Every structure is written in structure tokens, then in C-alpha cells.
Amino acid sequence: MNASRYQPFLPDRLYIEEAVQNNPWTTRILARLSKAERIPIPDQQALPPAPAGKNILLSRQRGPFLRYCPGTSRHICCLYHNLDIAAGCDLGCSYCILQGYLNVPMTTLYCNLDDMFIELDQVLDSHPDHFYRIGTGELSDSLTFDHFTAWSSDLVNYFRQRRNAIIELKSKNTHIEHFISLPHDRRTVVSWSVNAAAIVASEEPHTPSLAERLEAAAEAQAAGFWIGFHFDPMIRHEGWEEGYHEVVEQIFRRIEPRNIAWISLGALRYPPFLDEIIRDNHPESRIFLGELLPGADHKFRYFKPQRIEMFARMYRWIKAHGQETPVYLCMESDEVWRKAFGWSPGSSAGLKRFLDERVGG
Ligand code: SF4
Structure with missing residues (x-):
């Protein structure tokens, strides 16, 4: 394999809020980042507005950690829960929605x-008949800072003991070293966001390559973990059919269908305010080459027949490897489901049931 283009993120500077200065998870990070400058601050209001270099804020989550995925109106949603343990990412994908959402000038961990586990206990214990699919990959990449946080090990250990929940670590990164040897009782899904090679090259230039992600997925499979894949965002580009078909083939060369928890498909979509931000931050991006129109939820999307065409082909390519692998659409309507897949879960509750059953919920 060629040398990786990916460079693990190592911050120059850590801003440390007073509220977490003596916290064991802070101490662990400080021990692993002994060369980084440490700047104690009373709280995040004391942060400089735009500090140079690579910075991280170690903070206290003041709101709830766990919240329903916002989904999008008038579409079928999988009723997922997000666990917000970090906000921000170092990987810099051109299409990343976080560019328009975060109001702190650096990644926050x-x-x-300790508060998160108390909250999880309270929620999961008080709804023993409800099954929770929970993920940490909404406001960050689940593994991209794990080489110095090792938080994956805490999560795998915790969810191993829960019968009514499963944790999904969703990533483009390959930092699996802190949990790969742990017992997990299949309560963890390790999933990778994947894309056509041309899109990885042009829109995700700072991420580990597709081959590296699949190598990590194969290792996680060998350790008995559920594996997931997310083709999201799918981007129309010259040669998209060959590009995406090739990724499907590469996945099934390495991963057995019985170990795949799910594969999701989602076409490029973003709120109007992000348009200018992406054009400013990534003038070389090719994502605007396709025709994008405002949809029912006011987000820019590809024209419906184009999305249906993309999803239908992907479904056929995936199902050519057997019927077992669950495939679902992220934020699409009942009509798009039926036209692309020939069936629909009918509702968000139906999609939740479909995915829960796969992983024992
Ligand atoms: S890996 Fe995900 S969170 Fe990180 S920059 Fe890319 S899209 Fe954003």
C-alpha cells in the first residue's frame, strides 16, 4: 500500500475549561498530548476569536449528551439518537455541514x-422496552480524535453491558486501536463513510484512503464487530456509476454480508446558507457541477429522478451480493423509497423496526 496521505491530527494548543481541569478524561488526553501547550480558561467565553494553529477546546457538555437526530421534515427518518461528545472535525471535507453550524472557533471535546454515562443510565433504564441506536458521528467523526482520547474504549465497554441499545462509531478514519481487542458482545457497530474514488480524491483530500478504511473495516470484522457503511453524500460526477459500483465491489471483496449491520445511501443535500460557505472554503470543489434544486425541506438536492436513479442502481449492485444486507435511505420520501428499491418501510417507525431487528433490537 502507498504511504498514507492522511496525517493524524495533533493539536498545538489545548484550551482547558476550569470545569473539566481535574476530570479523568481530560487527564487522559493531557497525558497523550504532552507536547501541546495548555491554556486554562474559566469557560469558552474566554476563547480568543480566531486563534492560529491547531487548537482543541476541552469543555464540559452543559446540555444533554443524548438527543434525537433532527432528521428532516416530510421524509422517512431512522429515529436515531446522537450522542454529542465532540463538535468539530479535522478532516475538512468540502461538503461538510459542520462548516456552517459550529460557533466555536475550534473543535470541542x-x-x-461521567455525566454522559449517568445520563445514558437514566434514559436507557427508564425505557427498557425501547431500543436505542446511538451514534457519536453527527457533530464530529467518531474516531478521528480517538488516537488521543481513546473514548471508543469507554463506549464499547459501556454498551457491551446494555441490552436495549447499540452504539455506532461512524468514521472516515482508521483509529481502531483502542477498542479492537475489547470484548463487545456485538453492541457496537463500527461504520465507515465511503465514496467513489474520484470524490474521495477531490472532496475528502485529508482523509484516509478508501483502501485504508476498508482495511480497518476488515480488521473490525475479524474482531467480531458489526460493520456499517454509509454512502453519504453520494455526488453525481463524471463516471459516478463506475465509481460507486467499484466501491460496492471492494466492500464485498472484504466484508461478509452477514457481518454488515446496514448500508445507508444519501444524496448530496445542504441548506442554502451553506452554498456560499462551501464556495468560499473550497473553490476547487466539484460538488456544484451537478444540478441542485431546493426540495420540500428547502435543502438543495438533486432532482428527484436523478436521486432515484442513483439509489436504484446502488440497491441493485448491493443486492447482487445477496439479499441479507439491509440497505436504507437517509432522509428520503416514501415515494423515492418505492421507486428506487421497490418497497418502503412506510414510516419512520417502520424504518426504525427494520434497522433495530438487524442488530437484535
Ligand atoms: S469526516 Fe465528516 S465531520 Fe469530518 S469533515 Fe468530513 S464530513 Fe465533516
Whole structure:
């Protein structure tokens, strides 16, 4: 394999809120980042507005850690829960929605995981008949800072003991070293966001390559973990059919269908305010080459027949490897489901049931 183009993120500077200064999860990070400058601050209001260099804020999560995925109106949603342990990412994908959402000038890591586990206990214990699919990959990449946080090990250990929940670590990164040897009782899905090679090259230039992600997925499979894949965002580009078909083939060369928890498909979509931000931050991006129109939820999307065509082909290519692998659409209507897949879960509750059953919920 060629040398990786990916460079693990190592911050120059850590801003440390008073509320987490003596916290064990902070201490662990400090021990692993002994060369980084440490700047104690009372709280995040004391941060400089735009500090140079690579910075991280170690903070206290003041709101709830766990919240329903916002989904999008008038579409079928999988009723997922997000666990917000970090906000921000180093990987810099051109299409990343976080560019328009975060209002802190650096990545924030919420170190009060003791509070998070208390909250999880309260929620999961008080709804023993409800099954929770929970993920940490909404406001960050689940593994991209794990080489110095090792938080994956805390999560795998915790969810191993829960019968009504499963954790999904969703990533483009390959930092699996802190949990790969742990017992997990199949309560963890390790999933990778994947894309056509041309899109990885042009829109995700700072990420580990597709081959590296699949190598990590194969290792996680060998350790008995559920594996997931997310083709999201799918981007129309010259040669998209060959590009995406090739990724499907590469996945099934390495991963057995019985170990795949799910594969999701989602076409490029973003709110109007992000348009200018992406054009400013990534003038070389090719994502605007396709025709994008405002949809029912006001987000820019590809024209419906184009999305249906993309999803239908992907479904056929995936199902050519057997019927077992669950495939679902992220934020699409009942009509798009039926036209692309020939069936629909009918509702968000139906999609939740379909995915829960796969992983024992
Ligand atoms: S890996 Fe995900 S969170 Fe990180 S920059 Fe890319 S899209 Fe954003």
C-alpha cells in the first residue's frame, strides 16, 4: 500500500475549561498530548476569536449528551439518537455541514463523560422496552480524535453491558486501536463513510484512503464487530456509476454480508446558507457541477429522478451480493423509497423496526 496521505491530527494548543481541569478524561488526553501547550480558561467565553494553529477546546457538555437526530421534515427518518461528545472535525471535507453550524472557533471535546454515562443510565433504564441506536458521528467523526482520547474504549465497554441499545462509531478514519481487542458482545457497530474514488480524491483530500478504511473495516470484522457503511453524500460526477459500483465491489471483496449491520445511501443535500460557505472554503470543489434544486425541506438536492436513479442502481449492485444486507435511505420520501428499491418501510417507525431487528433490537 502507498504511504498514507492522511496525517493524524495533533493539536498545538489545548484550551482547558476550569470545569473539566481535574476530570479523568481530560487527564487522559493531557497525558497523550504532552507536547501541546495548555491554556486554562474559566469557560469558552474566554476563547480568543480566531486563534492560529491547531487548537482543541476541552469543555464540559452543559446540555444533554443524548438527543434525537433532527432528521428532516416530510421524509422517512431512522429515529436515531446522537450522542454529542465532540463538535468539530479535522478532516475538512468540502461538503461538510459542520462548516456552517459550529460557533466555536475550534473543535470541542466534551470531557465530562461521567455525566454522559449517568445520563445514558437514566434514559436507557427508564425505557427498557425501547431500543436505542446511538451514534457519536453527527457533530464530529467518531474516531478521528480517538488516537488521543481513546473514548471508543469507554463506549464499547459501556454498551457491551446494555441490552436495549447499540452504539455506532461512524468514521472516515482508521483509529481502531483502542477498542479492537475489547470484548463487545456485538453492541457496537463500527461504520465507515465511503465514496467513489474520484470524490474521495477531490472532496475528502485529508482523509484516509478508501483502501485504508476498508482495511480497518476488515480488521473490525475479524474482531467480531458489526460493520456499517454509509454512502453519504453520494455526488453525481463524471463516471459516478463506475465509481460507486467499484466501491460496492471492494466492500464485498472484504466484508461478509452477514457481518454488515446496514448500508445507508444519501444524496448530496445542504441548506442554502451553506452554498456560499462551501464556495468560499473550497473553490476547487466539484460538488456544484451537478444540478441542485431546493426540495420540500428547502435543502438543495438533486432532482428527484436523478436521486432515484442513483439509489436504484446502488440497491441493485448491493443486492447482487445477496439479499441479507439491509440497505436504507437517509432522509428520503416514501415515494423515492418505492421507486428506487421497490418497497418502503412506510414510516419512520417502520424504518426504525427494520434497522433495530438487524442488530437484535
Ligand atoms: S469526516 Fe465528516 S465531520 Fe469530518 S469533515 Fe468530513 S464530513 Fe465533516
